[in-house]
Amino acid sequence: xxxxxxxxxxxxxxxxxxxxxxRSPDYQTFCNCDECELEVVAKALNNxxxxxxxxxxxxxxxxxxxxxxxxxxTINKEIIRAIYDVGKRRNHVx
Ligand SMILES: [Zn+2]
Numbered sequence: 001x002x003x004x005x006x007x008x009x010x011x012x013x014x015x016x017x018x019x020x021x022x023r024s025p026d027y028q029t030f031c032n033c034d035e036c037e038l039e040v041v042a043k044a045l046n047n048x049x050x051x052x053x054x055x056x057x058x059x060x061x062x063x064x065x066x067x068x069x070x071x072x073x074t075i076n077k078e079i080i081r082a083i084y085d086v087g088k089r090r091n092h093v094x
Pocket of ligand 1: 031032033034035037092
């Protein structure tokens, strides 16, 4: 039997979305280096509920639940807030 690993579906979702946002034309003024990207993900995740799953089936189920417009709206809002927050106090030279 293979070792199971816990997966936070919210984390997977937010990571993907942050990556997408930071590379979109709307957010070109924000840094998208690994450091800033991770910081945005961390910040957004602290304001969102975790969704841990232990199986592939549950992962798919939760993923589909999170994708519905009401949830994705909340998630996007937290991500955008996190992007501005990190951008505001960015203190490294690119
Ligand atoms: Zn950066």
